[in-house]
Amino acid sequence: MSSFQSLRPSVALGAKFDNKSLWNHVKGVAIADGGGENRTWNCNYYNKKVVGSYTKVKGHLLRLTHHNVEERDVADKEAARMFYASGLPFNFARSPYFRKYSLTLANNRSGWLIIVPPSFDRLHTTLLAQEKEHINRLLQPIKDTWKKKGVSMVSDGWSDRQRRPLINIMAASSRRSMFLKAIDASENIKDVEYVANLFIQVIKDLGEANVVQIVTDNASVN
Incomplete structure (x- = not known):
C-alpha cells in the first residue's frame, strides 16, 4: 500500500487519483497496489475512515440516494434517543425550526466551520436575549400603528389541562393582532x-392614549 498525508494527492499519485473536484474534501490515506478504483480516505468534515471509489466519495459528501445508509440510521437513532430521554413531544419533529436547524448541519460543507449544538448556558442567556431582540424588531411596525389608529385590548379566560385559571391578553389593531401574555390567576x-x-396595568403598558376599547368574554366578573 502507498501512503500519503496531503489534502490532495501528490503529483506522483495524481494520475491514480484523477482530478475530480470532490477529492478536495477528503484526505487520502492509501491507494491499493495493483490497480482498482478503491481508495482509503478520511472525510474532512466527519472523523471517519472510508474505503471506496470516487463514487462513494460523491455519495458521502452529497448524500445521494442509496449512500450513507448506515450514517443516516445512526443519526436517526440518536435523534430518537434525544426525544425519548428528554420527553420531547413527537410533534416537535414537525417544527420548521427544528428541520431548518437540521438542514443547516447537514448542508455544512466548509472545512473551517464546525457546527455543534448550542450549550445550556448559551441557550438561556446570549441566544435568548438575541431572539427577544429579534422578535421585538418584528413587532415594532405593529406597535407603531397604535399611535395613529389606536389599539383594542382583548382578553378571555380559560382553564388548562391542570385546571389552572388563565387569562389571555392580546392587542388587536388595523395592522394585526399581537399576543401579549397569559396570566396564571391560581x-x-x-x-x-x-x-x-x-x-388597568395592561392599558398603561399599551399606552393610555392608544387604547380605544376593551373586548372581553361575557363572564359576569367582566
Whole structure:
C-alpha cells in the first residue's frame, strides 16, 4: 500500500487519483497496489475512515440516494434517543425550526466551520436575549400603528389541562393582532377588583392614549 498525508494527492499519485473536484474534501490515506478504483480516505468534515471509489466519495459528501445508509440510521437513532430521554413531544419533529436547524448541519460543507449544538448556558442567556431582540424588531411596525389608529385590548379566560385559571391578553389593531401574555390567576381570586387592576396595568403598558376599547368574554366578573 502507498501512503500519503496531503489534502490532495501528490503529483506522483495524481494520475491514480484523477482530478475530480470532490477529492478536495477528503484526505487520502492509501491507494491499493495493483490497480482498482478503491481508495482509503478520511472525510474532512466527519472523523471517519472510508474505503471506496470516487463514487462513494460523491455519495458521502452529497448524500445521494442509496449512500450513507448506515450514517443516516445512526443519526436517526440518536435523534430518537434525544426525544425519548428528554420527553420531547413527537410533534416537535414537525417544527420548521427544528428541520431548518437540521438542514443547516447537514448542508455544512466548509472545512473551517464546525457546527455543534448550542450549550445550556448559551441557550438561556446570549441566544435568548438575541431572539427577544429579534422578535421585538418584528413587532415594532405593529406597535407603531397604535399611535395613529389606536389599539383594542382583548382578553378571555380559560382553564388548562391542570385546571389552572388563565387569562389571555392580546392587542388587536388595523395592522394585526399581537399576543401579549397569559396570566396564571391560581393564587388570586378573580373578582372585579382583581380583573380591573389587571386591565388597568395592561392599558398603561399599551399606552393610555392608544387604547380605544376593551373586548372581553361575557363572564359576569367582566
